[in-house]
Amino acid sequence: MLDKKTGRKPTLTIKDVAAEAHVSVGTVSAVLNARTNVAQATRDHVEAVMERLGYEPKSAARALRRNFVSSIGLIVPDLNNSFFSQVAQGVQRGIADHDILMTLCLSWAQSKREEYFAQLLRSQRLDGVIYLSGTGLPSASLVELTKTRSVVFVDEVLPGIDCPSVLSDNRRGAREVMRCVLEAGHSAIAVIEGPPRLWTSDQRLSGFREALYSGDKDPDQLDFVTGDYSEKSGYQAATALFAGDRDSWPTAVVCANDQMAIGVINFCREASISVPHSVSVTGFDDITEARLMHPALTTVAQPGFEMGRSAAHLLLHSIGVRTTAPDATHFDTSVRVRKSVAAAMR
Known part of the structure; x- marks a missing residue:
């Protein structure tokens, strides 16, 4: 429906969504901000109404009104290995549609740096951490981090730590x-x-x-x-x-x-x-x-990119930003036959 004065579609507000969904403005706000005090059926109903109306919330404005932006940490051994870069890009793509800031930490596969970053991120106001270990060592700070933050591992499983992982075969x-x-x-x-x-x-x-x-x-x-x-x-x-x-x-x-x-x-x-x-x-x-x-x-x-994106979706689901978990957390591998292998000469 067009506005008679401007000839354009009127800007939808959160009040319009609430009226159409027959819920309070507070309920719509809770759905937009991924709060966990909303019944799943109500959340699904409100999201369906927003989609039908074409309502597009201004994410940045919401973040400013809340006075904070949700944030996650990403710990990787380094970016010289482009597999880690692909994972990082996948994580960034996975959080791109949400009010999420990513803090990148490079451990250089050193146990002291992994310990330091686990301790540092535990003290920060983070919603969760995606972790690629370069040492395989479950440090005391990492164990404590998993007790206070949602943590997702990528391409690694650490002994004694029960956290969700995104893995390939x-x-x-x-x-x-x-x-x-x-x-x-x-x-x-x-x-x-x-x-x-x-x-x-x-x-x-x-x-x-x-x-x-x-x-x-x-x-x-x-x-x-x-x-x-x-x-x-x-x-x-x-x-x-x-x-x-x-x-x-x-x-x-x-x-x-x-x-x-x-x-x-x-x-x-x-x-x-x-x-x-x-x-x-x-x-x-x-x-x-x-x-x-x-x-x-x-x-x-x-598939590093897909693994990173899946890890991001898994983390967002665990902290209540996404209502559904990713479709896949285990990925196939495949051989790429090129020119570096030839028949044995002896």
Whole structure:
């Protein structure tokens, strides 16, 4: 219906919504501000009326009237790994339609920094925290944080802490990428595993070993080197793996993440070791650089953006901002076969 004076649709107010829904203005306000003292049936009814009327609340104005903006914390190891960047972008997209401010904390996978941020965020006026651990250590401050704030983990499970998690099938992905190497005829295989204590490291290592067993290979007869998920640790591991006689070199190096695989490829380039003709290399995560490498890296893709968005929706649901939980909190992984794997030459 058009306004007779302006010829435009009149601006709807919260009073119009209340009158149409046959509820009080206070009830509509409670629905808009995601308060928990409104019955679900009433909330659904008011939201349906707002949608039918085309009522669009001015979120920023509401936030100013409340004198605060809801806020969450996001703890990630770093942003050099583009998987973490994808998760952060997904979180931001997941909160974009709400009055939410995100505080980003970089732990650099250091236990002291994780402890510090858990303690700091516990003292702040936050509604919840999304947490990506780089250490796998359940610090005392983190335990206390989970008692006072809603916490959601992404791609990690910490022992002794009962919090919802958004995960991908790391084990299956590792199993499938190892099978890809085995199907190429490789038997002299080295594995660069991730840091101890991390759930992702354990899951990926288990997947590698399962594929080896099913391929009639004894994992205990292969070289396993521990890395820390950094490019530097991959480079250092390659230095050790290719230090002896050429006959003792692996024909394939399976890495627990892409950054370590990039370190291996960089070492091989400097040492004039051809990838994939002399040695095949695989990674895990499918970060942006994986497909830009020369050769492009065969790896396992996990949907970082979707996982981050799901974590945001899960957190918003737990703090009462969203009325429904996300459709998925467990995501599939898939192998991206590129140019870094070739048939074994020996």
